Amino acid sequence: MSTCGALIGLLLCIVLIIRKASPVYSMIIGALVGGLIGGLGLTTTVTSMVSGIQALVPAIIRILTAGVLSGILIRTGAAASISQTIVRRLGVKHVFFSLAFSTMLLTAIGVFVDVAVITVAPVALTIANRHSISRLKLLLAMIGGAKCGNIISPNPNTLIAAENFNAPLSSVMAANVVPALIGFVITVWVIVRLFPDKYSSKIEVEDSGSNESNEDLPPFWASMTAPVVTVLLLALRPLVDITIDPLIALPLGGFAGMVAMRRWSVLGDSLEYGLGKMSSVAILLVGTGTIAGIIKASDLNSDLLALLGSWHISDFMIAPVAGVLMSAATASTTAGATIASSSFSTAILNSGLSGVWGAAMVNASATVLDHLPHGSFFHATGGCVEVPIAQRLRLILYETWVGLTLTVSSIGCCKLWIWLI
Numbered sequence: 001m002s003t004c005g006a007l008i009g010l011l012l013c014i015v016l017i018i019r020k021a022s023p024v025y026s027m028i029i030g031a032l033v034g035g036l037i038g039g040l041g042l043t044t045t046v047t048s049m050v051s052g053i054q055a056l057v058p059a060i061i062r063i064l065t066a067g068v069l070s071g072i073l074i075r076t077g078a079a080a081s082i083s084q085t086i087v088r089r090l091g092v093k094h095v096f097f098s099l100a101f102s103t104m105l106l107t108a109i110g111v112f113v114d115v116a117v118i119t120v121a122p123v124a125l126t127i128a129n130r131h132s133i134s135r136l137k138l139l140l141a142m143i144g145g146a147k148c149g150n151i152i153s154p155n156p157n158t159l160i161a162a163e164n165f166n167a168p169l170s171s172v173m174a175a176n177v178v179p180a181l182i183g184f185v186i187t188v189w190v191i192v193r194l195f196p197d198k199y200s201s202k203i204e205v206e207d208s209g210s211n212e213s214n215e216d217l218p219p220f221w222a223s224m225t226a227p228v229v230t231v232l233l234l235a236l237r238p239l240v241d242i243t244i245d246p247l248i249a250l251p252l253g254g255f256a257g258m259v260a261m262r263r264w265s266v267l268g269d270s271l272e273y274g275l276g277k278m279s280s281v282a283i284l285l286v287g288t289g290t291i292a293g294i295i296k297a298s299d300l301n302s303d304l305l306a307l308l309g310s311w312h313i314s315d316f317m318i319a320p321v322a323g324v325l326m327s328a329a330t331a332s333t334t335a336g337a338t339i340a341s342s343s344f345s346t347a348i349l350n351s352g353l354s355g356v357w358g359a360a361m362v363n364a365s366a367t368v369l370d371h372l373p374h375g376s377f378f379h380a381t382g383g384c385v386e387v388p389i390a391q392r393l394r395l396i397l398y399e400t401w402v403g404l405t406l407t408v409s410s411i412g413c414c415k416l417w418i419w420l421i
Contacts, residue, residue: 002038006298009034013291014329018374023330027287031294038298045294052293053286055342059163060282062247063156064275069110069226069254071274074119076263077216078223079106083120085220092131097188099124099138100145104184107149109227110250112277113333114380116149117142121384135385137195140395143381144187144402147367150333151176151183151360151406154230154250156281157337161363164341165348165355169246170234175360179409186405191398218261226257281334288335292342301347319348319358320407323365327403331375336366357414364410368403371396 013030017023028049035045073079083102090098099120106116117139124138150157152173162172217223230253236242254274258267295301304318322344327336340362348358371378373393382392 003298003300003303005034005036005038005040006295006300007034008037009294010291010329014374017331023332023335024283024287027291027335031290034291035294035297038294040294040297044297048293048297049290050293052291052296052342053289055164055293056160056285056289056338059156059160060285062159062163062245062250063281063285064278065247066110066154066156066159066250067274067276067278068251068271069154069230069257069274070112070115070277071270071272072226072254072257072267073106073109073111073223074115075266075270075273076223076258076261077218078226078257078261079111079116079119081217081220081223082106082109084123084217085223087120087123087127092127095127095131095133096137096141096192100141100148100184100188100192102145103142104145104149104180107146107155108153108180110154110230110253112155113146113150114377115277116146117381118384125385134195135387136391136395137192139381139385139387140195140398141188141192143371143395143399144191145184147399147402147406148180148183148187151364151367151410152180154234154246155334156278156285157333157366158359158363159246160285160334160338161341161359161366164338164345165359165362167355167359168237168243170238171356172359172363173234174238175356175413176364176406176410178413179364179406182409183402183406187402191401191405195395195398218263222257222260222262225260226253229253229256284332284335285338288330288338289342292339295339295343296346301344304344305347314351316351316353317411318344318351319353319361320365320411322348323362324368324407327366328369328372331370331372331378333363333366333370333377336370337363340366353414357417361407361410361414365403365407367406368400370403371399 009030012033013026016026031049032045035048082105086102087098102120103116106119107113120142124142127133128135128138154169158172159169162169230249233244233249233252236244322340323336326340330336349355
């Protein structure tokens, strides 16, 4: 199949998404058109699309079970308790640090990246209103922190990358810990402070005077039980060679948190919420599987390698390049990491790169352009702090810097690891 067909299908998918068509149907239509234009024929095109979906089924099952952990963290108030405790302890003097750290921690323990920002946003709005701090800067800090946490989390993007590279989830999460910390430092002390004050937008909302710390939230130690148990279960493989699959570890961690918090009355609501969030991701992955199947059946892999060679760029770079391009095409970390890892994992592994670092670099690079306006993250994060689209657009350059920082750091850590061994 020709590369031209795959690119036309991908371009059609982007155009349809920009024009507000369903991302899932947009990808299915793009895959179908791309396969036909590329010369596969109708039967082979459909077979390639189905094959792409089938390759994602194991990851989809794990993602659905991850909804137990995510739903419990949100519906029990654990996520809100964690974020409010951090902000209260660090104080207004370190507001950018505390908000970025809160969203980083929430995404790192398994909360969706956009849900993490939405969860912390009410705290940010109250602080901004009381102390006349720019909501755009506060939003940038939260987004930056969320991106940093997302590359070390058991969220769908990390799960799918690890699955497609046949790498242990805990190892893929650990590989990006240093890049995440570097990205966090750069976000808080460089990127946020570079955002010009002339673009600052002050909060003008009514302050009810309520104290968030008085809400009926579980204590911090109980709120942290779920993520701590989850991390410990996943860490058993690298520590003592006992493998507990994420399909088991993530729900067990969630239920351990429920036991610690004793909030059984919201168990049903938590499971329903988590399943709802993960179901939308699972459906999205069906669409991404179709376009990934077409890309994998095309000559795009070999042509991209040839292009990198003509630019005298090592095959080593195919992982971050693929992640950046696919995140731009889909405006989604999950979809970008899915298509990049599904379509290019074979070529990346053939270049001599390990599955762990291939997955880690794809995961980090998928954050570079996942905030473009044709994706949901752009609108969800802007809406949670009531920022108009015209003002929300001003953050794109700075968000891209955060993603590039994570990507470059991940590449650097990978090269250092290879050099050390």
